[in-house]
Amino acid sequence: MLDRSSVDEAFARVGIGLPKRDEPPPHDSYPEWADAEPVIEPQANAPALSLVSPPSWRGVPLEPMRWLATDRIPAGDVTILSGDGGGGKTTVALQLAVAVAHDLGDWLCTTCEAGPVIFFSGEEPEAEMRRRLQRVSRKRGLDPSELENLHFHFANPDACLLGVSKRDGTMEPTGLFQALETAADNIRPALIVVDSIAATFGGNQNDRVHARMFVSLFRQLARKADCAVLLLDHPSLSGITSGTGRGGSMDWQNATRARLHLETTTDDDGGTSRVLEVKKLNYGPAGAKVRLRWEDGCFVPEASASAPERAAAHSQADQIYLDCLDIMTAQGRHVCHAKGRGYAPKAFAEMPQAAGLTWRALQAAQERLFAAGEIENVPYGPPSKGTRRIARKVIA
Incomplete structure (x- = not known):
C-alpha cells in the first residue's frame, strides 16, 4: 500500500497536487472567478415562455378523466x-x-x-x-x-x-x-x-x-x-x-x-x-x-371460495391423506409427523393416489386430522428408541 508521500510524489509527476490533510488551502488561493456572479448571455431568437392564468379557463368545461x-x-x-x-x-x-x-x-x-x-x-x-x-x-x-x-x-x-x-x-x-x-x-x-x-x-x-x-x-x-x-x-x-x-x-x-x-x-x-x-x-x-x-x-x-366449498375441498384432501396412509400401512411402510426422513405429507405427495395434491396441502390435511382425532402417533420398534409412526386412531 502506498503512503501519503508516495501518492503525492506520483501525482506530482503528472502535475496534479493533492490538498493537505491537516488544514484547508488558504482563502487567497481560490481563483477570482469562484466568487463572481454568474453571467447569463442572452440567446438570439430564444422562444418566449408561454404562460397561462386561471382566468383564461373561465367558462371552459373541465375535461373528464378518461x-x-x-x-x-x-x-x-x-x-x-x-x-x-x-x-x-x-x-x-x-x-x-x-x-x-x-x-x-x-x-x-x-x-x-x-x-x-x-x-x-x-x-x-x-x-x-x-x-x-x-x-x-x-x-x-x-x-x-x-x-x-x-x-x-x-x-x-x-x-x-x-x-x-x-x-x-x-x-x-x-x-x-x-x-x-x-x-x-x-x-x-x-x-x-x-x-x-x-x-x-x-x-x-x-x-x-x-x-x-x-x-x-x-x-x-x-x-x-x-x-x-x-x-x-x-x-x-x-x-x-x-x-x-x-x-x-x-x-x-x-x-x-x-x-x-x-x-x-x-x-x-x-x-x-x-x-x-x-x-x-x-x-x-x-x-x-x-x-x-x-x-x-x-x-x-381468484374468487373467494364459500365456506361450503372450502369444507368440501378440505374433506377431499383429508380423505386422500387417509387413503395414502392406509396404503403405506398395508405395505408396512411407516411415516411420521415430524419433518425429515419418512415425513408423511412429502411421502404421500409422491404417490399416484395423492391426485396431484402438494405436500403443503397434505400437511394442512394432517393437522386437521390430528385435531379431529382421526389419526395419532403410536410407538413402534424397540421401546428404547422411542420411535413413533402415524396411524389411524382406533375407536374402542
Missing part, C-alpha cells in the same frame, strides 16, 4: 406493466388487447374501453403469440379470426429498437418508431402495447435523461394518436426481491403517470399465483390488488 382501463391505465398517456420474466406479463397484456379489440368491456376485475389495438412484439415470435391468442380467445368464447381490430407487429429481434441514444446524451426515435407512429395515424388505436422496454430501448437504463426521453417519445405518440400506451418491463433483481417491480433509474417510474406490477406469489399449498397491483397512479388511488390464478392458458381473478 381511462383505457378504469383506475389502472389512463387514456392518452403511458403506463408501465412490470413483472419478472416468465411471470405472465405478455399474457395479461394480450388479455387486455383482446378485451379492447373485441369490445368485451372488462379486463381482470375492471372495465375497459373499446377500439383498435396495436401489439408491438419485440420478444415473442408469431407462432408463440398465435398459441397464446388461441387460449385467450377460447377462454372468452371467441374465435381469433373474429379479432379484426387486433394488429400485431413481430419485430426482428436483431432490429427492434424504437429509441436509441445519440452522442450528445439524448435519445432519438428510430425509423421503426416512425413506422409505428405512421401505423397509429392510420389505425387510430385505443391501445398500443410494446413488449418490451428491454427489447426496444437502445440506451442506458440507469441514465435519467435516457429513461425520461424514451418514455416521452411514447407520451407524444399517445397524445398524438389519442390512445393509451402500455410498456412491458422487466424489473431489476432488487425490484423482484423487494416486490416494488422497479428497475434501472427511478425516472422510469417518475416519468409515467401509472405503473402496474405483476408479482408471482406462493400459495399455502405450495402452488403459485399472481397478484396484479397498481403501484403508481397519478389520477386515482394506488395500491389496489387483484389476485389471479392460471386457468385454461390465461389468468382469471
